[in-house]
Amino acid sequence: MATSxxxxxxxxxxxxxxxxxxxxxxxxxxxxDIANPDHYLRLxxxxxxxxxxxxxxxxxxxLRLGRDSRPGQTxxxxxxxxxxxxxVPDIGFxxxxxxxxxxxxxxxxxAQSVDIMSGGRLVINIVSNFVPEVAANFGRDPLPPRxxxxxxxxxxxxxxxxxxxxxxxxxxxxxxxxxxxxxxxAHTIDHDGAHFYVRGPLNVPRSLQGxxxxxxxxxxxxxxxxxxxxxxxxxxxxxxxxxxxxxxKKVRDLAVTYGRDPSSIRLMPGLVAIVADSRExxxxxxxxxxxxxxxxxxxxxxxxxxxxDPATFDPDAPLNPADFVPDPNRQQALGFTLGLVDLLTHDxxxxxxxxxxSEGNHRLLLGTAEEVADQIIDLWADGSVDGYTLQPPRAxxxxxxxxxxxxPILQDRGVYPREYVGDTIRERYGxxxxx
Amino acid sequence: MATSxxxxxxxxxxxxxxxxxxxxxxxxxxxxDIANPDHYLRLxxxxxxxxxxxxxxxxxxxLRLGRDSRPGQTxxxxxxxxxxxxxVPDIGFxxxxxxxxxxxxxxxxxAQSVDIMSGGRLVINIVSNFVPEVAANFGRDPLPPRxxxxxxxxxxxxxxxxxxxxxxxxxxxxxxxxxxxxxxxAHTIDHDGAHFYVRGPLNVPRSLQGxxxxxxxxxxxxxxxxxxxxxxxxxxxxxxxxxxxxxxKKVRDLAVTYGRDPSSIRLMPGLVAIVADSRExxxxxxxxxxxxxxxxxxxxxxxxxxxxDPATFDPDAPLNPADFVPDPNRQQALGFTLGLVDLLTHDxxxxxxxxxxSEGNHRLLLGTAEEVADQIIDLWADGSVDGYTLQPPRAxxxxxxxxxxxxPILQDRGVYPREYVGDTIRERYGxxxxx
Numbered sequence: 001m002a003t004s005x006x007x008x009x010x011x012x013x014x015x016x017x018x019x020x021x022x023x024x025x026x027x028x029x030x031x032x033d034i035a036n037p038d039h040y041l042r043l044x045x046x047x048x049x050x051x052x053x054x055x056x057x058x059x060x061x062x063l064r065l066g067r068d069s070r071p072g073q074t075x076x077x078x079x080x081x082x083x084x085x086x087x088v089p090d091i092g093f094x095x096x097x098x099x100x101x102x103x104x105x106x107x108x109x110x111a112q113s114v115d116i117m118s119g120g121r122l123v124i125n126i127v128s129n130f131v132p133e134v135a136a137n138f139g140r141d142p143l144p145p146r147x148x149x150x151x152x153x154x155x156x157x158x159x160x161x162x163x164x165x166x167x168x169x170x171x172x173x174x175x176x177x178x179x180x181x182x183x184x185x186a187h188t189i190d191h192d193g194a195h196f197y198v199r200g201p202l203n204v205p206r207s208l209q210g211x212x213x214x215x216x217x218x219x220x221x222x223x224x225x226x227x228x229x230x231x232x233x234x235x236x237x238x239x240x241x242x243x244x245x246x247x248x249k250k251v252r253d254l255a256v257t258y259g260r261d262p263s264s265i266r267l268m269p270g271l272v273a274i275v276a277d278s279r280e281x282x283x284x285x286x287x288x289x290x291x292x293x294x295x296x297x298x299x300x301x302x303x304x305x306x307x308x309d310p311a312t313f314d315p316d317a318p319l320n321p322a323d324f325v326p327d328p329n330r331q332q333a334l335g336f337t338l339g340l341v342d343l344l345t346h347d348x349x350x351x352x353x354x355x356x357x358s359e360g361n362h363r364l365l366l367g368t369a370e371e372v373a374d375q376i377i378d379l380w381a382d383g384s385v386d387g388y389t390l391q392p393p394r395a396x397x398x399x400x401x402x403x404x405x406x407x408p409i410l411q412d413r414g415v416y417p418r419e420y421v422g423d424t425i426r427e428r429y430g431x432x433x434x435x
Numbered sequence: 436m437a438t439s440x441x442x443x444x445x446x447x448x449x450x451x452x453x454x455x456x457x458x459x460x461x462x463x464x465x466x467x468d469i470a471n472p473d474h475y476l477r478l479x480x481x482x483x484x485x486x487x488x489x490x491x492x493x494x495x496x497x498l499r500l501g502r503d504s505r506p507g508q509t510x511x512x513x514x515x516x517x518x519x520x521x522x523v524p525d526i527g528f529x530x531x532x533x534x535x536x537x538x539x540x541x542x543x544x545x546a547q548s549v550d551i552m553s554g555g556r557l558v559i560n561i562v563s564n565f566v567p568e569v570a571a572n573f574g575r576d577p578l579p580p581r582x583x584x585x586x587x588x589x590x591x592x593x594x595x596x597x598x599x600x601x602x603x604x605x606x607x608x609x610x611x612x613x614x615x616x617x618x619x620x621a622h623t624i625d626h627d628g629a630h631f632y633v634r635g636p637l638n639v640p641r642s643l644q645g646x647x648x649x650x651x652x653x654x655x656x657x658x659x660x661x662x663x664x665x666x667x668x669x670x671x672x673x674x675x676x677x678x679x680x681x682x683x684k685k686v687r688d689l690a691v692t693y694g695r696d697p698s699s700i701r702l703m704p705g706l707v708a709i710v711a712d713s714r715e716x717x718x719x720x721x722x723x724x725x726x727x728x729x730x731x732x733x734x735x736x737x738x739x740x741x742x743x744d745p746a747t748f749d750p751d752a753p754l755n756p757a758d759f760v761p762d763p764n765r766q767q768a769l770g771f772t773l774g775l776v777d778l779l780t781h782d783x784x785x786x787x788x789x790x791x792x793s794e795g796n797h798r799l800l801l802g803t804a805e806e807v808a809d810q811i812i813d814l815w816a817d818g819s820v821d822g823y824t825l826q827p828p829r830a831x832x833x834x835x836x837x838x839x840x841x842x843p844i845l846q847d848r849g850v851y852p853r854e855y856v857g858d859t860i861r862e863r864y865g866x867x868x869x870x
Contacts, residue, residue: 017615024615025612025613031607031615031616032604034616035551035604035639035640037551037552037554060638061540061541061544061638062638063602063621063635063636063637063638065618065621065622065623065636066618067614067618068614068615069615069616069618070615070616071616071638073638074548074638074639074640075548075551075552075639076544076545076548076639078514078545079513079514079517079545079548079549079552080548080552082514082517082518082521083517083518083521083552086517086518086521086522087521087522101538101540101541102541103536103573105496105536105572105573106496106536106537109496109511110511110513110514113509113510113511113514113515114514116470116472116510117472117510117514117515117518119472133634136632136633136634137540137633137634137635138538138540138633139631139632139633140632167498169467169470172466177460178460179502179503180452180459180466180503180504180505181466181469181504181505181506183500183501183502183504186498186500187500188500196574197571197574197575198571198572198573198574199568199571199572200498200572201498201500202498203495203496203497203498203506203508203509204470204509204510204511205470205509
């Protein structure tokens, strides 16, 4: 494809057993896969066959116990990124990293190291962590509130960017024979802020793509601000065309006030696709993979999740978005509830319709490979989104199915590449090189 | 070789341009090598050809500026370890990591992730950092004093070991069909200590070798204590037979008081070997690589380094170890001065002799390949040391020379393997699996 041609970007999540909590029951493989290097390598190779821009891993530095728990975030994402990019060519890697439980010098260094070793294939997905239990692995203090975590995250990336720019070997000039390097290619950053004091310079130079691409997932006001200041790829919850337009406009407008070029932001929301030979068969798979068991089960889950009154609930009455105001005190990512509110704001839906529009808090597509491909292209074609981060319900099964059945259709439609073009993930996303 | 046969263990440093500060002037390659993935891969492949147990990288989270500076610690060691073990089979990796500027949960997780991805080939060399400037990359506080850093390091490894043992999949039992895993295979650690509070469990399970092998380099009292409690491989300065015996006995005796098996500690001091066609030619290379230029230059550097009076200095008079008491206020690793004191305590030497016994603070071997091999075997044969961590003056040149000329002699003498045996680095070092 010509680089001037707008193309669909697709990442794919490689949560080792799949994205949906109950779908593992229907997957091939064993529980041993969660920490098996060969399993991750296999998933990355399947993704490479599908010409995905990148594989994606979510992360939390926490092992939940309990009968219904399911460890899915084991291997450190930057370590996994290094191992997989060393063994699989071309494909990028989106590694989720915490701005709350890392120091900017160490993280900037590690991420830049991965970006260098992979030849410019790293994306870091900055999260501030919203699960209170995580904090207990890092000291006696409780998780800082959102109002502290997000400003810290913004300053964290400020510092990282200064560090990534602090040693640029393209500035190296001639040096005398007895001098090893041109040390004027590096400079201290002397950052002295509200959360961090860092002298610098970083001891890792610029990478091929300047520095890792920065992805951002949160949709709270703090998350939007972080996205507008620093985000290059937004992994958000966008459940409808209207919501995609609205989020893109909101973030890009705010980005302009920060002096950024609005075209330097790519919207690649999460997507759950369930493909079957017919839409009816896809609905049945959805009921199984979600754990709800039936459409009534999906509706009952909806009632419970949103604290509705079962006595007055009518699954076929239009929903009012005002009934779904997110509770900031709940222990969940704010963006997940906001996604539903956005959906209901833009599309008039009954509960029976709404439960088929999102799963695992992301946009849900159900149907044949053709139908799924059509719906993917639909929101992309008019610029509501720039692509998607596919979250397969089961791994490897639903990655294989998508690669075998949906990818060829996207390729035949001319919106998706048949092979890798360009060297860095930044180039493939069409993002500018950092100044 | 039969596993019951005692064998020489050898690691090799892959500082990208070599160990000695001035030797880069005589190396092949360019300054670009310091952050070039292909260069590191080449060094690891050469080391693999030499059947080295592991490659070793020192580390400091700091880029020094100044005309005489030489960036040699760029790529994050655990990232480098992952990338190289993913591409080079068999060989282990010793990654230097800081207990002062990391949190135990994150580091335990990352290290265990590397150990899993590499199939049990990681060694972590725990350092507490002695260079004050490092602290300015992590906040406004100055570097904590040694009396704080070492107790913190001990507790850091305590916590890491608890975390590594907190999720053991060999404890997994049968679970009902609708349950993903046996969560009783993991447990919280509820560590509440002087420096750290960590609830656990770790979200990464046991690796093939249980957990990474723990190496330790410091030789101060705090360093010895850390080694006795936790060290499995000691990368110390041992310049003579007597010093090797004394250090080994000191650490192992103390280890016994902590309830450890003294045979679970391997002494693998640093070693600088300069090989030439004759001893005279090796002496000349030493003068060049050290930057001293001549034997008089070596002596002048000795006088200055130890604050001796040039007016009364006699290079041919026996040295008195009492004149070399390390100054705890000096900004250097205490072990480096202690190494010289130990040498002079055990061997009566003039300054002219002493300057040929160590370089870069490590034991120096000068001569033909045969002479160097003899001296390596000499201290190993009677158990003064278990092996060495070779620090080649130039990389790749001196690694290639050692592999081509010295390794075959060690193999012919039957003390060193011709190929890799066993799977994990723990096995190759003859260290016990953690309980």
